[in-house]
Amino acid sequence: MGDKVTIYDIAREAEVSVSTVSRILTGSAPVNPETKQKVDAVLQKYNFRPNRAARNLSYQRSTMIGVILPDITNPFFSTLFAEMQRHAIAKDYSLLLFNAMNSLALESEGLAYLARHQVDGLIFMGGRVNEVEPSPAYQMEIAEISARVPTIIVNGEMPGVDAVIVSTSEQSGIAQVVDYLSGLGHTRIGFLGGSSHITVTRNRQQSFCAAMSRLALPVEEQWLITDGFSIESGEKTLEMLLRLEKLPTAIIAINDLVALGILKAARRHHIDIPRQLSLVGFDDIYLASVSTPELTSVSHNYEYFGRTIVETIISRIKGGDTPSSILLDMQLVIRDSCQPPESR
């Protein structure tokens, strides 16, 4: 149970009214220094903490921000979440996390979960578009909640939802990668992983095509294989790729987990990365530098990323002006998983 001592007890013992105590607690109105001191002593004595439910009820807000993300075990999300939490708490907000376990059905449940908690804001990571089963009820629900609660969508988009869109600049990230690979001499580049109905995937694929055509490099449709975001997806997509006649000399993976999966499968097939096949990942999770070879990856500034999300949503909650979309830079981090293609 919570504390048993209430503001009334404090007031009685300090011989003032509850209003005065409350004023001291909130600083909402000036109080005589002497009175304040007297009350402070009592507050101190009982280590008093105002009951949050009561306070929220009165304030009409929860100072909680809901976070829905697809997979907390993916270091990209956990690292980002940790940063977000740090900044949120520094600003006296709390983060209520819902892990959707990569399931759309659960995502919808998460929405209900956060709505039930009356969060003041909603951060939605990895939003989907064009879902096979768009479930009108789910669409409705999102639209409804985002109309009521400031919402921010990270690397996603949702039709008919009023939200701030924070995205990583795929265009710049992919361009760096393609330029780098092309600079090494690669012309045959594949793109593996992701899901075609997830925004990031579409964006990265499109940016990839754009970057390739800018360099007058051909895009092989068959080298664009999507199968998810996990290590297993990486293994699977490489297996699929290997069944083709013609192979690329370099692969860009939708994220580092997929890249690690590709690495694993390549090893199984005795394909030497980077000698026979160059590989680049995304997100620069802390594992990227553990693999052999260490993974070249496109990195986020996690601290800035998390801070931006949190500051933006809080500003929205407080009714401040915010841009309707924010684009975050990514930075290629070169390690050991790429080489010039074998001349043959």
Place this chain on the structure above:
Amino acid sequence: MGDKVTIYDIAREAEVSVSTVSRILTGSAPVNPETKQKVDAVLQKYNFRPNRAARNLSYQRSTMIGVILPDITNPFFSTLFAEMQRHAIAKDYSLLLFNAMNSLALESEGLAYLARHQVDGLIFMGGRVNEVEPSPAYQMEIAEISARVPTIIVNGEMPGVDAVIVSTSEQSGIAQVVDYLSGLGHTRIGFLGGSSHITVTRNRQQSFCAAMSRLALPVEEQWLITDGFSIESGEKTLEMLLRLEKLPTAIIAINDLVALGILKAARRHHIDIPRQLSLVGFDDIYLASVSTPELTSVSHNYEYFGRTIVETIISRIKGGDTPSSILLDMQLVIRDSCQPPESR
């Protein structure tokens, strides 16, 4: 903001009293089917959700369970958290996560954070003992909150704290490892990683010594090196080990991250794992099977682990009887990181 429609609006429109609506909402008392139907229709129409703050205020509880853990980016914790959340939500509880970023100072802040939220229960993972700076204030705080709120400590212990202790059976886990290594022919075994003031480390080290002496194998003090729980710790501890004259033929790592770090450092030093050095990790995180060689590790049943924690704390919250400590089995999963020692 939350919903604008209240129970009063519902009552007015359904032409009943608020009490009746409330009774229907909570099912706390029988209501005439006809009345219920009438009210249900209105409830449905507005998609009514009772205000949580008001409800909590009245109920005198939050149906939230606080979770403090040292590092959400460690797959062990994130995987376990995901399982816990799943079960908690299924039982109509919410999990409020605080990530302490491996900092004791933050841990204390987290305690205050969760106390502020008036959580009904507290799950404390990775508890510390014998901390260099035990900070009396911190000790006080923990004791105080655990006296008020059902607390459960996972793989830890805290002096003077009334809590259910859930731990993994290090004894059985380590015994399996030592038996296995010994069976392969290893007699010189080291134990790397962890922190000597963290309970798990102490338990695993002690169990290690016990298992060794059971097999009449000597324990080299200098092969017990602690430096934390991260990949970097793994690299560092192996570096330190390599400076010694005499080396072990097998290493047990405090967890898989440390093992991965050891793997990385070994590669740098051209030490072939498993040919020259066998390696075993703990936790069997999903990355264990990605490395080369795939990591032999002692695994948890995460589903059962998470469920047990959640069910136990809920039972405690509801005033039910619970054991004062629970021991969970671990299971050695053999992959490719161990071999018989080179005969030389």
Place this chain on the structure above:
DNA sequence: GCGTGGGTAGAAAGCGGTTTCACATCCTAT
């Protein structure tokens, strides 16, 4: 000397639910 206004502090009205208590009805058992 008295109206005026700034600085303090108390009383009381919410905030949106739950629950106790009281009161009808109606049904059953004596």
Place this chain on the structure above:
DNA sequence: ATAGGATGTGAAACCGCTTTCTACCCACGC
């Protein structure tokens, strides 16, 4: 026929805090 027990419903108190409204005191100025 009637006490007594369910059953169903409403009125009102209560959970703990914030905030408006009001009242008081005292210094100040005309």
